Amino acid sequence: MxxxxxxxxxxxxxxxxxxxxxxxxxxxxxxxxxxxxxxxxxxxxxxxxxxxxxxxxxxxxxxxxxxxxxxxxGQTTPGGTPPPPPGSEKQPPKYEPQLSLTPFCNTKVIHFIRHGEGFHNVGYSQNLDARLTERGWDQAHALGRHMYSQQPTAGVQLVVVSPMARTLETAAGIFGIDPSLCAFDPPTMLMAAQDAQWKVRTAHGGLSLRPGVKLVAQELCRERLGPSQCDKRQALEDAQRQFPGVDFSLIESELDLSWEAGKVESESRVVVRGFNFLAWLMQRPETNIAVVTHSAFLWFTLTCFGNEFAKPVRENLQRWYENCEMRTLVLSDGGGMGVPDKTWFRGGEAYAEPQKGLLPNVKEKGKGSLLSAMRTAWQGGVKSSNS
Structure with a gap:
């Protein structure tokens, strides 16, 4: 330049x-x-x-x-001081950390994932509820291998997925497994096999659901509503038949009543929807969650966060998602929403009498009542072990 x-x-x-x-x-x-x-x-x-x-x-x-x-x-700084001449740059400023603390029980680990390459990404945007290309399926399977190769992402408890076909297929490619490789019987069918349709759908075999994972469809995290048919979802009945392992109970209408031909959802509405979605995630009991969603939804939602961070952190949070890209973030709520703090130990008198820390419901009325409560708890444990 x-x-x-x-x-x-x-x-x-x-x-x-x-x-x-x-x-x-x-x-x-x-x-x-x-x-x-x-x-x-x-x-x-x-x-x-x-x-x-x-x-x-x-x-x-x-x-x-x-x-x-x-x-x-090469311009002067806002204070009017010209930049140092070439070759005489000063040492970079000393690193200053920007630390914050949030109680663990008020946080959740969220793995945000954009869907794999769809036919709408390669020029076929008028297909109803765009599906994955062959490359998109390869991307989903590659991400699945990556996720289950490391502990933080292998421990996903819940997968929240947009009800659009491309996100459902991506979730199936990541969290599904070939039924012939299942070590459990009978396997839970996640996705039924499908035939190829030229420039519309890729052929793929049926997939079973990995054990310990549940998939829930949530319309709050669907793509920004636009004029193209690719952003209009298929009928709920068709999605349920194709993806029997997904819980569609949160989808309220059989047909897509949100999409209107020629209309584009405003940016502010997408932001509000994104905030409502994050609040819904905080109310879930799971603490390790994967979200399979869309690029524009992620962009409008996440760019509202992290503007006070240093540039590398801010860009890692806000930059545009590529097809089948995953980034892991920590969602926290300083307002108090979270799950019960199972790691908490109340301390105090429990230091002098450690058994007291295991009896949170004991009302102390003297040493005798404590011994009585301990004896009752011990007797209950013996009876349980003998039964």
Whole structure:
């Protein structure tokens, strides 16, 4: 990029940021006048999502750690200090960690997965509820081998999948297994075998469900609704027949009532839907969850998070997902939603009398009541072992 082109890019970047901040200021002023006692969360989410877009578009002129354009563009810094001449760069600033702590019981490990390559990705976007190409199936099987080769991803308890055919097939390719290789009998059929249809569907044998995993279809994590037929899901009856190992009980309508020809779902609606989906995940009892979903849904949802992080962390969280790409994130809720903390030990008096730590319901009325409770618990254990 020539110096004049860099200057133009920097000027354009400044204009973008100035226009964005002016628009946000006007919106905030109106909100203060109209709704001074309400939270402005939705507007903040829109602002941060737009910030992520601008950062991505102008990454060639931005510094590594902020929207400071001085170091990468040859321009002066916002404070007016010119950059050091070539060959005399100062040492990089000392690393400063950005640490945070969240109780373990208020977190979940989420493996976000985009579907494999579909026919709509190679030019056939008018196919109803696009399915995987042969390459897409290969990608899904490769990801399955990767996931079950390491402990963090091999311990998935729940798979939440968009009800679209391409995500259902991807989930089957990852978490399914050839029935002839099943060591359990009878195997649970995850996906029925299917024949090839030219430029529409790839032939594939039936797949059984791996033990210990359950699949649930959830419409909240479907792709952004668009004008193409590829984003309109097939009838629920057809999906249930093709994927008998998937729980479709959360899908409310037989036909796709959300999709309308020629209409595009707004970005803000996708963001709200994404937040509702994450809140739903936090309410689940499982703590190790895989989500098989779509690129635009992931983009609009995840770019609202991590804008305060350093660039490498932020980009790892926010960058666009490739076909069948998986990234593992930790979802936390500082508001208190989570599962019971089974790792907690109450301590206190249990230090002096360790047995007390195992009897959380004992009401101490003196040493005699404790011994009585311990004796009752011990007798119950003996009876259970003899029965």
């Amino acid at each position: 020539s110096p004049s082109e860099k200057d133009d890019r920097v000027k354009q970047f400044k204009e973008y940021v100035q226009a964005l901040n002016k628009q946000f200021l006007e919106w905030a002023t109106k909100q203060w006048e109209r709704s001074p006692t309400r939270f402005w969360s939705t507007g903040m989410q829109d602002y941060l999502r737009t910030v992520a877009k601008v950062r991505r578009e102008f990454s060639d002129v931005l510094a590594d750690d902020d929207n400071n354009i001085g170091r990468n563009s």
